[in-house]
Amino acid sequence: xxxxxxxxxxxxxxxxxxxxxxxxxxxxxxxxxxxxxxxxxxxxxxxxxxxxxxxxxxxxxxxxxxxxxxxxxxxxxxxxxxxxxxxxxxxxxxxxxxxxxxxxxxxxxxxxxxxxxxxxxxxxxxxxxxxxxxxxxxxxxxxxxxxxxxxxxxxxxxxxxxxxxxxxxxxxxxxxxxxxxxxxxxxxxxxxxxxxxxxxxxxxxxxxxxxxxxxxxxxxxxxxxxxxxxxxxxxxxxxxxxxxxxxxxxxxxxxxxxxxxxxxxxxxxxxxxxxxxxxxxxxxxxxxxxxxxxxxxxxxxxxxxxxxxxxxxxxxxxxxxxxxxxxxxxxxxxxxxxxxxxxxxxxxxxxxxxxxxxxxxxxxxxxxxxxxxxxxxxxxxxxxx
Ligand code: SF4
Numbered sequence: 001x002x003x004x005x006x007x008x009x010x011x012x013x014x015x016x017x018x019x020x021x022x023x024x025x026x027x028x029x030x031x032x033x034x035x036x037x038x039x040x041x042x043x044x045x046x047x048x049x050x051x052x053x054x055x056x057x058x059x060x061x062x063x064x065x066x067x068x069x070x071x072x073x074x075x076x077x078x079x080x081x082x083x084x085x086x087x088x089x090x091x092x093x094x095x096x097x098x099x100x101x102x103x104x105x106x107x108x109x110x111x112x113x114x115x116x117x118x119x120x121x122x123x124x125x126x127x128x129x130x131x132x133x134x135x136x137x138x139x140x141x142x143x144x145x146x147x148x149x150x151x152x153x154x155x156x157x158x159x160x161x162x163x164x165x166x167x168x169x170x171x172x173x174x175x176x177x178x179x180x181x182x183x184x185x186x187x188x189x190x191x192x193x194x195x196x197x198x199x200x201x202x203x204x205x206x207x208x209x210x211x212x213x214x215x216x217x218x219x220x221x222x223x224x225x226x227x228x229x230x231x232x233x234x235x236x237x238x239x240x241x242x243x244x245x246x247x248x249x250x251x252x253x254x255x256x257x258x259x260x261x262x263x264x265x266x267x268x269x270x271x272x273x274x275x276x277x278x279x280x281x282x283x284x285x286x287x288x289x290x291x292x293x294x295x296x297x298x299x300x301x302x303x304x305x306x307x308x309x310x311x312x313x314x315x316x317x318x319x320x321x322x323x324x325x326x327x328x329x330x331x332x333x334x335x336x337x338x339x340x341x342x343x344x345x346x347x348x349x350x351x352x353x354x355x356x357x358x359x360x361x362x363x364x365x366x367x368x369x370x371x372x373x374x375x376x377x378x379x380x381x382x383x384x385x
Contacts, residue, residue, distance in 0.1 A: 005240055006210045006221070006232040007201060016206065018063050020145075021198045024208035024230050025089060025115060028194070030059040031224035032087045032113055040079050040088040041065040042072060047141050049125040053079055070146055073122040073178060075336050077295045080107050087113040087220075091122070092189040093180075096332035096367020097295035099191050106298060109370055113220055116189030118197030118209075120148035120250050121181030124339075131175045136163050147198075148177075151249075180335025180348040183257040187250045188243075191368050193217030200235060200243025209235060209243055258356065265353050280350060281320055283343040290347050291323070293340035296330045296366075324354050329374040331355040332367045 010016045010023030012030075019026040029039045033056070043054040043065045051072040054065060068091075077097040080086055090098065095116050101107045129140040138157060145156040153170055155163040170176035189195050194217040200209040210232070212218045224230040265273055291297055333355065337347035359365050362375045 004212045004218075005235050006212075007207045007235045008196075008210045008221075008230050008232045009207045011228040011231055014063055020068065021196075021201065021208040022206040024210060025117075025196050026062050026065070027229040028115065028220065028224045029056070029065070029087060029089070030062045031227050031229035032220050033057065033059055034227075035220075035223070036085045036087045036113060038084060038086050040076055040086055042069055042074050042076065042089075044069060048072075048143050048146060049129060049140055055079070068117050068119070068147075070119075070121070070148070071123040071125045071128055073335070073339065075293070075295045075334055077101060080112060082107060083111070085111050087115060089115045089117060090189065090192065091117055091119045092186040092191075093119075093184060093332050093334035093367075094295070095189045095192050096186065097334060099367045099370055100296045100330050100332065101298075102370050104298070110216075113216060114189075114192035114194075116192030116195040118188050118195060118199055118247075119181075119184075120187060121177035121184065123153075123176070124178050127175055131170075132163075135165070138163065178335050178339075179261070179346070180333050180338065180352070183254050183261055183352065184333050185251050185254040185258070186368075187247050187254075194221060197243075199246045200239045200241075202236070202239065209240075261349065262353055262356055266357065277350060277353075280345060283345060284317075284320070285343060286317070286319070287342060288319075289340040289342065290337035290345075291319075293336040294327075295334060295336060296327065296332060297323070324351065327351050328354040328358045329364060329376055330366045 008022070008024035010019055010027035012027065015023035015026040015030070029041070033039060037057065039056045041054050041056070042051045044051050048069060049071045051069050051074065053074060053076065056062065056065070075094055075097065076088055076090055077094045080088065080098065080101070095114050098107060098112065098114060102109045123146070132138045132140050132143065132155065138155070142157050142159070143155050144158045147154050148167060151167055152164045153167050153176060157163065167176055171182060188211070190213055193212070193214045195211045195213065196208050198208060201207045210221065212221055221230065225232055265276065268276065291299060331351045333348060333352055335348040337351065338349070341347055355366070364372065364375050
Protein backbone atom coordinates (compact mmCIF):
# COMPACT_ATOMS: atom_id res chain seq x y z
CA UNK A 1 0.00 0.00 0.00
CA UNK A 2 1.18 3.51 -0.77
CA UNK A 3 0.47 6.82 0.90
CA UNK A 4 -1.27 7.61 4.15
CA UNK A 5 -4.76 8.66 3.02
CA UNK A 6 -7.43 6.34 1.66
CA UNK A 7 -11.10 5.98 1.05
CA UNK A 8 -12.18 2.68 2.59
CA UNK A 9 -15.21 0.42 2.96
CA UNK A 10 -15.89 -2.99 4.50
CA UNK A 11 -15.20 -6.08 2.42
CA UNK A 12 -18.26 -7.93 3.73
CA UNK A 13 -21.63 -6.85 2.37
CA UNK A 14 -23.47 -6.94 5.73
CA UNK A 15 -20.85 -4.65 7.35
CA UNK A 16 -21.03 -2.31 4.35
CA UNK A 17 -24.78 -2.18 4.65
CA UNK A 18 -25.11 -1.83 8.43
CA UNK A 19 -21.85 -0.04 9.16
CA UNK A 20 -21.50 3.72 9.32
CA UNK A 21 -19.96 5.26 6.17
CA UNK A 22 -19.50 1.90 4.45
CA UNK A 23 -18.32 -0.01 7.53
CA UNK A 24 -14.55 0.45 7.07
CA UNK A 25 -14.03 0.72 10.85
CA UNK A 26 -16.10 -2.43 11.44
CA UNK A 27 -14.03 -4.30 8.83
CA UNK A 28 -10.81 -3.06 10.42
CA UNK A 29 -11.99 -4.21 13.86
CA UNK A 30 -12.90 -7.67 12.56
CA UNK A 31 -9.41 -7.95 11.06
CA UNK A 32 -7.38 -6.74 14.07
CA UNK A 33 -8.96 -9.36 16.34
CA UNK A 34 -6.47 -11.85 14.89
CA UNK A 35 -3.57 -9.92 16.45
CA UNK A 36 -5.15 -8.14 19.46
CA UNK A 37 -6.77 -9.71 22.57
CA UNK A 38 -9.85 -7.55 22.36
CA UNK A 39 -11.62 -4.62 20.78
CA UNK A 40 -13.31 -1.96 22.95
CA UNK A 41 -16.17 0.04 21.49
CA UNK A 42 -19.47 1.55 22.54
CA UNK A 43 -22.60 -0.23 21.40
CA UNK A 44 -26.07 1.22 21.00
CA UNK A 45 -28.53 -0.36 23.44
CA UNK A 46 -31.72 1.49 22.50
CA UNK A 47 -32.00 4.82 20.78
CA UNK A 48 -28.96 6.82 19.62
CA UNK A 49 -28.97 8.31 23.14
CA UNK A 50 -28.26 5.04 24.96
CA UNK A 51 -25.18 2.85 24.71
CA UNK A 52 -22.87 0.64 26.72
CA UNK A 53 -19.18 -0.15 26.65
CA UNK A 54 -18.64 -3.39 24.82
CA UNK A 55 -15.57 -5.62 24.66
CA UNK A 56 -15.28 -8.07 21.77
CA UNK A 57 -12.83 -10.93 21.48
CA UNK A 58 -14.25 -12.35 18.25
CA UNK A 59 -15.77 -10.79 15.10
CA UNK A 60 -19.25 -12.00 16.14
CA UNK A 61 -21.30 -8.94 16.97
CA UNK A 62 -19.11 -6.47 15.06
CA UNK A 63 -22.11 -5.53 12.92
CA UNK A 64 -23.88 -4.14 16.04
CA UNK A 65 -21.20 -1.69 17.07
CA UNK A 66 -21.05 0.85 14.27
CA UNK A 67 -21.57 4.52 14.59
CA UNK A 68 -19.93 7.43 16.38
CA UNK A 69 -22.96 7.98 18.69
CA UNK A 70 -22.32 11.66 19.36
CA UNK A 71 -25.05 11.80 21.99
CA UNK A 72 -23.32 9.24 24.24
CA UNK A 73 -20.13 10.69 25.63
CA UNK A 74 -18.75 7.66 27.47
CA UNK A 75 -15.00 8.01 28.12
CA UNK A 76 -13.55 4.73 26.82
CA UNK A 77 -9.93 5.28 27.88
CA UNK A 78 -10.94 4.17 31.43
CA UNK A 79 -11.39 0.63 30.13
CA UNK A 80 -7.83 -0.09 28.95
CA UNK A 81 -5.87 -2.53 31.10
CA UNK A 82 -2.13 -2.81 31.39
CA UNK A 83 -0.91 -6.02 29.73
CA UNK A 84 -3.91 -6.51 27.39
CA UNK A 85 -3.39 -6.00 23.67
CA UNK A 86 -6.38 -3.88 22.78
CA UNK A 87 -7.75 -2.09 19.74
CA UNK A 88 -10.00 0.77 20.80
CA UNK A 89 -12.20 3.23 18.89
CA UNK A 90 -11.91 6.75 20.29
CA UNK A 91 -12.91 10.35 19.90
CA UNK A 92 -9.97 12.83 19.96
CA UNK A 93 -10.34 13.70 23.67
CA UNK A 94 -10.41 9.99 24.62
CA UNK A 95 -7.33 9.34 22.48
CA UNK A 96 -5.54 12.25 24.16
CA UNK A 97 -6.42 10.74 27.55
CA UNK A 98 -4.87 7.41 26.44
CA UNK A 99 -1.67 9.25 25.45
CA UNK A 100 -1.54 10.89 28.90
CA UNK A 101 -2.03 7.45 30.50
CA UNK A 102 0.79 6.03 28.37
CA UNK A 103 3.10 8.82 29.61
CA UNK A 104 2.23 7.76 33.18
CA UNK A 105 2.87 4.04 32.44
CA UNK A 106 -0.74 3.01 33.02
CA UNK A 107 -0.88 1.70 29.44
CA UNK A 108 1.87 0.61 27.02
CA UNK A 109 1.80 2.26 23.60
CA UNK A 110 2.80 -0.99 21.85
CA UNK A 111 -0.21 -2.77 23.40
CA UNK A 112 -2.87 -0.48 22.00
CA UNK A 113 -4.14 0.19 18.51
CA UNK A 114 -5.81 3.60 18.58
CA UNK A 115 -8.52 3.93 15.95
CA UNK A 116 -9.66 7.54 16.10
CA UNK A 117 -12.90 9.08 14.88
CA UNK A 118 -12.99 12.63 13.56
CA UNK A 119 -15.22 14.59 15.89
CA UNK A 120 -17.05 17.87 15.56
CA UNK A 121 -18.43 17.50 19.09
CA UNK A 122 -20.79 15.45 21.23
CA UNK A 123 -24.30 16.26 22.43
CA UNK A 124 -25.73 16.34 25.96
CA UNK A 125 -28.40 13.60 25.77
CA UNK A 126 -31.05 15.06 28.10
CA UNK A 127 -31.04 18.55 26.54
CA UNK A 128 -30.87 17.12 23.02
CA UNK A 129 -33.89 14.89 23.62
CA UNK A 130 -35.78 17.88 25.05
CA UNK A 131 -34.81 19.89 21.98
CA UNK A 132 -36.07 17.19 19.62
CA UNK A 133 -39.42 17.05 21.38
CA UNK A 134 -39.97 20.81 21.75
CA UNK A 135 -38.48 22.12 18.49
CA UNK A 136 -39.22 19.32 16.03
CA UNK A 137 -42.06 17.48 17.78
CA UNK A 138 -40.10 14.24 17.29
CA UNK A 139 -39.61 11.44 19.77
CA UNK A 140 -35.90 10.67 20.45
CA UNK A 141 -36.75 7.03 19.70
CA UNK A 142 -37.49 8.01 16.10
CA UNK A 143 -33.93 9.20 15.43
CA UNK A 144 -31.78 6.78 13.44
CA UNK A 145 -28.64 8.87 13.24
CA UNK A 146 -27.23 12.33 13.98
CA UNK A 147 -24.31 14.25 12.56
CA UNK A 148 -22.75 17.68 12.39
CA UNK A 149 -22.13 18.75 8.80
CA UNK A 150 -21.78 22.06 6.97
CA UNK A 151 -22.37 24.05 10.16
CA UNK A 152 -25.62 22.22 10.92
CA UNK A 153 -26.72 19.64 13.45
CA UNK A 154 -28.68 17.08 11.43
CA UNK A 155 -31.00 14.36 12.71
CA UNK A 156 -32.08 11.55 10.38
CA UNK A 157 -35.35 9.95 11.41
CA UNK A 158 -36.21 6.28 11.02
CA UNK A 159 -38.85 7.21 8.39
CA UNK A 160 -36.30 9.03 6.21
CA UNK A 161 -36.74 12.69 7.23
CA UNK A 162 -33.76 14.99 7.66
CA UNK A 163 -34.13 17.58 10.45
CA UNK A 164 -31.46 20.25 10.40
CA UNK A 165 -30.58 23.46 12.33
CA UNK A 166 -27.59 25.77 12.31
CA UNK A 167 -25.23 24.73 15.10
CA UNK A 168 -24.44 28.40 15.86
CA UNK A 169 -28.11 29.26 16.34
CA UNK A 170 -28.69 26.19 18.49
CA UNK A 171 -25.75 26.98 20.73
CA UNK A 172 -26.74 30.62 21.12
CA UNK A 173 -30.13 29.28 22.29
CA UNK A 174 -28.47 26.99 24.88
CA UNK A 175 -28.70 23.74 22.92
CA UNK A 176 -26.16 22.07 20.62
CA UNK A 177 -22.88 20.48 21.69
CA UNK A 178 -21.55 19.88 25.18
CA UNK A 179 -19.70 22.93 26.44
CA UNK A 180 -16.25 21.31 26.38
CA UNK A 181 -16.79 20.16 22.77
CA UNK A 182 -17.52 23.72 21.64
CA UNK A 183 -14.05 24.94 22.49
CA UNK A 184 -12.17 21.69 21.78
CA UNK A 185 -9.70 22.44 18.98
CA UNK A 186 -8.63 18.85 18.17
CA UNK A 187 -11.01 17.53 15.53
CA UNK A 188 -8.94 14.93 13.63
CA UNK A 189 -7.21 12.61 16.14
CA UNK A 190 -3.68 12.66 14.72
CA UNK A 191 -2.28 11.06 17.89
CA UNK A 192 -4.02 7.80 16.91
CA UNK A 193 -2.72 5.05 14.63
CA UNK A 194 -5.53 5.68 12.16
CA UNK A 195 -8.13 8.48 12.00
CA UNK A 196 -11.49 7.72 10.39
CA UNK A 197 -14.53 9.72 9.38
CA UNK A 198 -16.76 10.86 6.56
CA UNK A 199 -15.20 14.31 6.06
CA UNK A 200 -13.66 14.33 2.58
CA UNK A 201 -15.83 11.61 1.07
CA UNK A 202 -18.46 11.99 -1.68
CA UNK A 203 -21.87 12.52 -0.04
CA UNK A 204 -23.57 10.02 -2.34
CA UNK A 205 -21.07 7.24 -1.61
CA UNK A 206 -21.02 5.18 1.55
CA UNK A 207 -17.29 5.27 2.37
CA UNK A 208 -14.86 6.32 5.11
CA UNK A 209 -11.82 8.57 4.86
CA UNK A 210 -8.89 6.81 6.55
CA UNK A 211 -5.68 8.60 7.48
CA UNK A 212 -2.77 6.49 8.73
CA UNK A 213 -0.34 8.09 11.21
CA UNK A 214 1.88 5.25 12.48
CA UNK A 215 3.55 2.02 11.35
CA UNK A 216 1.13 0.06 13.57
CA UNK A 217 -1.78 1.77 11.82
CA UNK A 218 -0.30 1.00 8.39
CA UNK A 219 0.24 -2.66 9.34
CA UNK A 220 -3.32 -3.01 10.68
CA UNK A 221 -4.85 -1.49 7.55
CA UNK A 222 -2.64 -3.52 5.23
CA UNK A 223 -3.61 -6.76 7.04
CA UNK A 224 -7.30 -5.77 6.81
CA UNK A 225 -6.97 -5.14 3.06
CA UNK A 226 -4.97 -8.35 2.45
CA UNK A 227 -7.54 -10.35 4.44
CA UNK A 228 -10.47 -8.91 2.45
CA UNK A 229 -11.94 -7.15 5.50
CA UNK A 230 -11.49 -3.66 4.05
CA UNK A 231 -11.17 -2.34 0.50
CA UNK A 232 -9.42 0.94 -0.21
CA UNK A 233 -8.84 3.38 -3.02
CA UNK A 234 -6.88 6.61 -3.35
CA UNK A 235 -9.04 9.51 -2.14
CA UNK A 236 -10.02 12.14 -4.66
CA UNK A 237 -7.56 15.04 -4.32
CA UNK A 238 -10.31 17.65 -4.19
CA UNK A 239 -12.21 15.89 -1.41
CA UNK A 240 -9.03 15.25 0.59
CA UNK A 241 -8.61 19.04 0.55
CA UNK A 242 -12.26 19.45 1.60
CA UNK A 243 -11.55 17.30 4.68
CA UNK A 244 -8.75 19.66 5.71
CA UNK A 245 -11.03 22.62 5.04
CA UNK A 246 -13.76 21.18 7.29
CA UNK A 247 -11.17 20.61 10.02
CA UNK A 248 -10.01 24.23 9.64
CA UNK A 249 -13.57 25.56 9.92
CA UNK A 250 -14.24 23.45 13.03
CA UNK A 251 -10.99 24.58 14.68
CA UNK A 252 -11.81 28.22 13.89
CA UNK A 253 -15.24 27.78 15.51
CA UNK A 254 -13.52 26.26 18.57
CA UNK A 255 -11.12 29.21 18.86
CA UNK A 256 -14.13 31.54 18.72
CA UNK A 257 -15.77 29.65 21.59
CA UNK A 258 -12.50 29.70 23.57
CA UNK A 259 -12.47 33.46 23.21
CA UNK A 260 -16.12 33.75 24.16
CA UNK A 261 -16.14 31.34 27.11
CA UNK A 262 -12.63 31.58 28.52
CA UNK A 263 -11.74 35.11 27.39
CA UNK A 264 -13.76 37.03 30.04
CA UNK A 265 -12.06 35.03 32.83
CA UNK A 266 -8.64 35.59 31.29
CA UNK A 267 -9.30 39.33 31.05
CA UNK A 268 -10.03 39.65 34.79
CA UNK A 269 -7.52 40.99 37.29
CA UNK A 270 -5.94 38.10 39.27
CA UNK A 271 -7.91 38.82 42.47
CA UNK A 272 -11.19 39.11 40.57
CA UNK A 273 -10.44 35.86 38.74
CA UNK A 274 -9.66 34.05 41.98
CA UNK A 275 -12.91 35.32 43.51
CA UNK A 276 -14.81 34.06 40.45
CA UNK A 277 -13.19 30.61 40.78
CA UNK A 278 -13.99 30.52 44.52
CA UNK A 279 -17.60 31.44 43.79
CA UNK A 280 -17.88 28.73 41.12
CA UNK A 281 -16.49 26.09 43.49
CA UNK A 282 -18.51 27.18 46.54
CA UNK A 283 -21.34 24.63 46.01
CA UNK A 284 -18.87 21.68 46.08
CA UNK A 285 -20.02 18.92 48.44
CA UNK A 286 -16.75 16.95 48.25
CA UNK A 287 -18.21 13.84 46.64
CA UNK A 288 -15.11 13.32 44.39
CA UNK A 289 -17.25 12.25 41.43
CA UNK A 290 -15.14 14.61 39.27
CA UNK A 291 -11.94 12.80 40.26
CA UNK A 292 -13.46 9.39 39.49
CA UNK A 293 -14.72 10.54 36.10
CA UNK A 294 -11.38 12.07 35.08
CA UNK A 295 -9.67 9.84 32.48
CA UNK A 296 -6.22 11.22 33.29
CA UNK A 297 -6.19 11.30 37.11
CA UNK A 298 -5.66 7.84 38.59
CA UNK A 299 -5.76 8.87 42.26
CA UNK A 300 -7.91 6.37 44.14
CA UNK A 301 -10.13 6.85 47.18
CA UNK A 302 -7.13 6.27 49.44
CA UNK A 303 -5.16 9.19 47.97
CA UNK A 304 -4.60 11.28 51.09
CA UNK A 305 -3.37 14.42 49.35
CA UNK A 306 -6.79 14.81 47.78
CA UNK A 307 -8.95 14.36 50.89
CA UNK A 308 -10.43 17.71 51.81
CA UNK A 309 -10.37 18.34 55.55
CA UNK A 310 -13.99 18.43 56.82
CA UNK A 311 -13.03 21.53 58.81
CA UNK A 312 -11.34 23.11 55.81
CA UNK A 313 -12.11 26.80 55.91
CA UNK A 314 -10.13 27.64 52.78
CA UNK A 315 -12.24 29.04 49.96
CA UNK A 316 -10.65 26.42 47.68
CA UNK A 317 -9.86 23.18 49.45
CA UNK A 318 -6.56 21.44 48.82
CA UNK A 319 -8.55 18.97 46.73
CA UNK A 320 -9.36 21.50 44.03
CA UNK A 321 -6.06 23.36 44.34
CA UNK A 322 -4.09 20.15 43.73
CA UNK A 323 -6.34 19.14 40.87
CA UNK A 324 -5.92 22.52 39.15
CA UNK A 325 -2.17 22.16 39.36
CA UNK A 326 -1.90 18.59 38.16
CA UNK A 327 -4.47 18.96 35.41
CA UNK A 328 -2.98 22.23 34.19
CA UNK A 329 -0.59 20.20 32.05
CA UNK A 330 -2.71 17.10 31.50
CA UNK A 331 -6.39 18.14 31.11
CA UNK A 332 -7.59 16.95 27.70
CA UNK A 333 -10.84 18.90 27.94
CA UNK A 334 -13.18 15.90 27.70
CA UNK A 335 -15.75 17.48 30.04
CA UNK A 336 -16.41 14.29 32.02
CA UNK A 337 -15.86 16.14 35.34
CA UNK A 338 -18.60 18.67 34.51
CA UNK A 339 -20.95 15.87 33.43
CA UNK A 340 -20.33 13.96 36.70
CA UNK A 341 -20.68 16.86 39.14
CA UNK A 342 -24.01 16.66 41.02
CA UNK A 343 -23.71 20.36 41.89
CA UNK A 344 -23.38 21.34 38.21
CA UNK A 345 -20.06 23.11 38.80
CA UNK A 346 -18.53 23.95 35.38
CA UNK A 347 -15.34 22.04 36.19
CA UNK A 348 -14.13 21.50 32.62
CA UNK A 349 -14.45 25.23 32.06
CA UNK A 350 -12.38 25.95 35.20
CA UNK A 351 -9.71 23.37 34.37
CA UNK A 352 -9.44 24.64 30.82
CA UNK A 353 -8.80 28.15 32.16
CA UNK A 354 -5.61 26.83 33.71
CA UNK A 355 -4.75 24.40 30.89
CA UNK A 356 -5.25 26.94 28.10
CA UNK A 357 -3.23 29.60 29.95
CA UNK A 358 -0.45 27.04 30.45
CA UNK A 359 -0.62 25.98 26.80
CA UNK A 360 -0.45 29.63 25.73
CA UNK A 361 2.63 30.30 27.86
CA UNK A 362 4.57 27.07 27.21
CA UNK A 363 3.24 25.83 23.87
CA UNK A 364 2.57 22.44 25.50
CA UNK A 365 -0.72 20.72 24.65
CA UNK A 366 -1.40 17.47 26.54
CA UNK A 367 -2.34 14.23 24.82
CA UNK A 368 -0.94 14.99 21.37
CA UNK A 369 2.13 12.74 21.36
CA UNK A 370 3.77 10.22 23.71
CA UNK A 371 7.09 11.93 22.96
CA UNK A 372 5.99 15.37 24.26
CA UNK A 373 7.47 15.86 27.72
CA UNK A 374 5.57 18.37 29.90
CA UNK A 375 7.55 21.55 30.66
CA UNK A 376 7.37 20.83 34.42
CA UNK A 377 9.29 17.58 33.78
CA UNK A 378 11.62 19.10 31.18
CA UNK A 379 12.42 22.06 33.41
CA UNK A 380 12.76 24.44 30.46
CA UNK A 381 10.03 26.99 31.01
CA UNK A 382 10.00 29.93 28.66
CA UNK A 383 11.76 32.99 30.01
CA UNK A 384 9.58 35.03 32.34
CA UNK A 385 7.16 32.16 33.14
FE1 SF4 B 1 -17.21 18.83 44.30
FE2 SF4 B 1 -18.60 18.44 42.02
FE3 SF4 B 1 -16.15 17.33 42.30
FE4 SF4 B 1 -18.26 16.41 43.77
S1 SF4 B 1 -18.03 16.31 41.51
S2 SF4 B 1 -16.14 16.88 44.50
S3 SF4 B 1 -19.40 18.32 44.12
S4 SF4 B 1 -16.63 19.54 42.25
